[in-house]
Amino acid sequence: MAFKIIASQCTQCGACEFECPSVAIKFKGEAYVIDPNKCTECKEAADTQQCVSVCPVPKTCVPA
Amino acid sequence: MSAPTISLEGLTSATGFDELLATARSGGCASSTCGVAGKPEDMDPAVWDKIKDHPCFSEEAHHFFARMHVAVAPACNVQCNYCNRKYDCANESRPGVVSEKLTPDQALRKVIAVANEVPQLSVLGIAGPGDACYDWKKTRATFESVAREIPDIKLCVSTNGLALPDHVAELADMNVDHVTITINMVDPEVGAKIYPWIFYDHRRYGGIEAARILHERQMLGLEMLTARGILTKINSVMIPGVNDEHLIDVNKLVKERGAFLHNVMPLISDPAHGTHYGLTGQRGPNATELKALQDRLDGGAKLMRHCRQCRADAVGLLGGDRGQEFTLDRIAGKDTYDSSKREAYRQVVAHERRDHVAARSAAIGMVKAAGSGKSLLVAVATKGGGRVNEHFGHAREFQLFEASPKGIRIVGHRKVEQYCVGGWGEKATLDGVIAALEGIDIVLCAKIGNCPKDQLAEAGIRATDAYGHDYIETAISAVYATAFAIGPLAATA
Numbered sequence A: 001m002a003f004k005i006i007a008s009q010c011t012q013c014g015a016c017e018f019e020c021p022s023v024a025i026k027f028k029g030e031a032y033v034i035d036p037n038k039c040t041e042c043k044e045a046a047d048t049q050q051c052v053s054v055c056p057v058p059k060t061c062v063p064a
Numbered sequence B: 001m002s003a004p005t006i007s008l009e010g011l012t013s014a015t016g017f018d019e020l021l022a023t024a025r026s027g028g029c030a031s032s033t034c035g036v037a038g039k040p041e042d043m044d045p046a047v048w049d050k051i052k053d054h055p056c057f058s059e060e061a062h063h064f065f066a067r068m069h070v071a072v073a074p075a076c077n078v079q080c081n082y083c084n085r086k087y088d089c090a091n092e093s094r095p096g097v098v099s100e101k102l103t104p105d106q107a108l109r110k111v112i113a114v115a116n117e118v119p120q121l122s123v124l125g126i127a128g129p130g131d132a133c134y135d136w137k138k139t140r141a142t143f144e145s146v147a148r149e150i151p152d153i154k155l156c157v158s159t160n161g162l163a164l165p166d167h168v169a170e171l172a173d174m175n176v177d178h179v180t181i182t183i184n185m186v187d188p189e190v191g192a193k194i195y196p197w198i199f200y201d202h203r204r205y206g207g208i209e210a211a212r213i214l215h216e217r218q219m220l221g222l223e224m225l226t227a228r229g230i231l232t233k234i235n236s237v238m239i240p241g242v243n244d245e246h247l248i249d250v251n252k253l254v255k256e257r258g259a260f261l262h263n264v265m266p267l268i269s270d271p272a273h274g275t276h277y278g279l280t281g282q283r284g285p286n287a288t289e290l291k292a293l294q295d296r297l298d299g300g301a302k303l304m305r306h307c308r309q310c311r312a313d314a315v316g317l318l319g320g321d322r323g324q325e326f327t328l329d330r331i332a333g334k335d336t337y338d339s340s341k342r343e344a345y346r347q348v349v350a351h352e353r354r355d356h357v358a359a360r361s362a363a364i365g366m367v368k369a370a371g372s373g374k375s376l377l378v379a380v381a382t383k384g385g386g387r388v389n390e391h392f393g394h395a396r397e398f399q400l401f402e403a404s405p406k407g408i409r410i411v412g413h414r415k416v417e418q419y420c421v422g423g424w425g426e427k428a429t430l431d432g433v434i435a436a437l438e439g440i441d442i443v444l445c446a447k448i449g450n451c452p453k454d455q456l457a458e459a460g461i462r463a464t465d466a467y468g469h470d471y472i473e474t475a476i477s478a479v480y481a482t483a484f485a486i487g488p489l490a491a492t493a
């Protein structure tokens, strides 16, 4: 399992990119994208998914 | 199409610039005040040195110097009810207008392009959208590269304060000597109504807990800045019914902790901006409520009255935004910094300023000494330089001054739609201008036609161009003298 970003909602602020403990988030072409192979859902690193917690727009970082 | 100019007429226009430069060079610095032009009597010289070229920190400097913002730090760690990050940050920029987000490299290019074109440029700020201290790597990269190219530019940041304590040491190392913290509350109960959540230490907090953490971090950051001698301005957004009365406590507390200036800004809320406040119908204060609160705060931390709530990509003097002239697609890629214009301009200003300061203190002294007990609200059309030098029809804002037994001071500004476009005045626009000037006793400008003048008179507002190109304070003191039948300034000089 992994998380994904709904590109149409994203403000492209980049906060999730530098909070992600797994370095799974990158700006690709036009949008921020989560690499499903790298995303750990923050299981080891934190209590909550960091991208979800920092994202200013509700329902933008969601389970894939 | 060239955007309307906001250059200091006579200071930077082709011929005037050379003439003035010649005067400035031959001026000879016999006077002992040379080098500290404009320093108010009661100010520490070290502090004055830090603010004398900063338009936001010094009222006097705002007539002469320009700032620019670059939006390089879009990530944020706080959610404010007056901000909708899908569009922009309302903290430091007008909401609803998406600013141009830049990478640190693009920002450097833009700063160089502006420094080459706008000789008044003295300050580079990073102020939203997002938080400069939270999105720190980009802030730091931008400052480092700009400081390398243009060593004398002043750097400043605006922040919500949450991540500020983590970076005070680095800010000090980079010679950032101006920081603005947005502080809307010192009581977490009030804070909970303004901030739905914060992201701190790897988790999201809400409610009173969030506000308490934010408050503690803000106070800590402010104390750390004060301890290092970094000047701190506090911005507060006035939200009627939420924190308006409370801002009196905020003012007191931040003053105790060494804040240099306090700037109370009106909440801007419009349903179209999609902010929580906009959608729930929370209104902003009107100009009278804002001024009433600012007047009550007088005597606490020094109040800033000339803030323009600039966009996050604003460029130019505070009174006029030239940001649209310097969007990325309009600036050349390979510009190198050429210091000549800025250096020449500084010489002119040094000279002009000494003059202005003398004229200004004479004028203020006269009004104070008049002992009339009356006050006058004056709207001034100016392009900068501290003079009444803008045509009525060209003004896009009027600066508001109050002449009273306390002296002459700036109390705000009123934005208007430019009335005269290409030589034609629109009746409907004039009505708007007149509405914006409500409560004003007299309008001073460089030129005004009979038609708008008569219509203003009908609305009970006098307007005159008799003092065109005079220093603002000199003109106001003359008007004051006439209005209250006091001997004119010449008699006392």
Ligand code: SF4
Pocket (backbone or CB within 6 Å): A002, A003, A019, A020, A021, A022, A023, A024, A025, A034, A038, A039, A040, A041, A042, A049, A050, A051, A052
């Ligand atoms: S859930 Fe965690 S690991 Fe996955 S992308 Fe979000 S922050 Fe990164």
Ligand code: SF4
Pocket (backbone or CB within 6 Å): A005, A009, A010, A011, A012, A013, A014, A015, A016, A017, A032, A051, A054, A055, A056, A057, A060, A061
């Ligand atoms: S935090 Fe949310 S809005 Fe910001 S870049 Fe990531 S997904 Fe987009």
Ligand code: SF4
Pocket (backbone or CB within 6 Å): B055, B056, B067, B092, B125, B127, B180, B306, B307, B308, B309, B310, B311, B318
């Ligand atoms: S927003 Fe206010 S403080 Fe910031 S640059 Fe503009 S006038 Fe100065």
